[in-house]
Structure formats: C-alpha cells, structure tokens
Amino acid sequence: MDNADYTQVALRLANAPLDDVDDLRAALHDEPWWADRATTDDLVVLRAVAAQLRDALDAAVHAHHDELRHRVNHLLESHPPRPRLSGHGGGDGLPNWHIHVADVDAPPATEVAAAASWGLAYGVVRHGTERWGRCHAESCGTYFLDTSTNQAKRFCSPRCANRVHVAAFRARRRG
Structure with a gap:
C-alpha cells in the first residue's frame, strides 16, 4: 500500500x-x-x-x-x-x-x-486544502479528494452529479 x-x-x-x-x-x-x-x-x-x-x-x-x-x-x-x-x-x-x-x-x-x-x-x-470537498448533493455529504485537472469537482461520484443535474433539468422543464 x-x-x-x-x-x-x-x-x-x-x-x-x-x-x-x-x-x-x-x-x-x-x-x-x-x-x-x-x-x-x-x-x-x-x-x-x-x-x-x-x-x-x-x-x-x-x-x-x-x-x-x-x-x-x-x-x-x-x-x-x-x-x-x-x-x-x-x-x-x-x-x-x-x-x-x-x-x-x-x-x-x-x-x-x-x-x-x-x-x-x-x-x-x-x-x-483546496482539493478537499464534500458532495453538494443535498442528501449525500460524502467527503472526497478532487484530483481532477481543473479542480472543479462538486460531487463525490457521477451518480450524485447525475441525480442533481437530472432533478434540476426536470425542475426547469416544469417551470
């Protein structure tokens, strides 16, 4: 290890x-x-x-x-x-x-x-400290280390990101 x-x-x-x-x-x-x-x-x-x-x-x-x-x-x-x-x-x-x-x-x-x-x-x-984060999905809160090139990670996983983005898309379509 x-x-x-x-x-x-x-x-x-x-x-x-x-x-x-x-x-x-x-x-x-x-x-x-x-x-x-x-x-x-x-x-x-x-x-x-x-x-x-x-x-x-x-x-x-x-x-x-x-x-x-x-x-x-x-x-x-x-x-x-x-x-x-x-x-x-x-x-x-x-x-x-x-x-x-x-x-x-x-x-x-x-x-x-x-x-x-x-x-x-x-x-x-x-x-x-710039690369540590906590998932922005409302019901998640998982900690993560952002090792991406652009340091723009806001979610712990693609699953959380997709869930938030789909919910936002559906809310925009309803409104």
Whole structure:
C-alpha cells in the first residue's frame, strides 16, 4: 500500500456508516487483511476515529488551517504509524515488498487508525486544502479528494452529479 492508498482509507472510513461490523468490513473491502479480521472491538475504536477524521475533513473543506493542523496532529498522536517492512504474499517465491503502518499482529483497528491518520496527513501535505470537498448533493455529504485537472469537482461520484443535474433539468422543464 502506498501513501495515496492510505488517504483513500481515511476517506472510506470517514464516509462509512459504521453501524455494524459488516459496514466496517465493507469500508475496508480493498484491504482484506483488515476486513476479514475486523471485530466489534475494532468497530468501537474506528467509529471514534471516523468522527475525528470527519472533523479534520470539515476543517480542510473550509480551509480552517489551524484547526486542521490541530486535528490531524491529534490523530497522529493518538494513532501513530509504526512502520514495518514486510515481504509476504509475492508470487514466484519472491517477496512482495510493502510497508505496514503497525505491527501485523495488532488488531485491525490499530493499523487502520494509523493508516487513516497518516493518509489524511499525507493528503493534506500533497494536495493542500483546496482539493478537499464534500458532495453538494443535498442528501449525500460524502467527503472526497478532487484530483481532477481543473479542480472543479462538486460531487463525490457521477451518480450524485447525475441525480442533481437530472432533478434540476426536470425542475426547469416544469417551470
């Protein structure tokens, strides 16, 4: 996993409903190493982390730089990355080199929290605050990172954009 992937972990965790362990596993679907081992204990820890991520993302979206710095630093202090070089899972008997941000024997919540904290910090360093957004669809509110060339993204997905644009089109036709 690389730093950009950790940023996506932060966004997926912040945007997940986390009502139950299945929601957590769905949010971690790209990381089966975490998802398959997730428990109720992990869910409890990661609900709190997700709330802190949302607070930090709100600060980023609104360019409240001091608050953003404070919130991200608090996440990093509470869930510090402890990098470990790993080389398991490669094909042809060769190692698949990668870095875990926590001890592989730790509960999934430990590594997910560290990964999300690190990913958000990396995302802010890499992209500043101008590219963070929250979906403009009235019933959505999903956080996103706008990596488009023109930095004009207003919706989290084409689905939300289409829904809003179709509703506006229909309203204009009625009026």
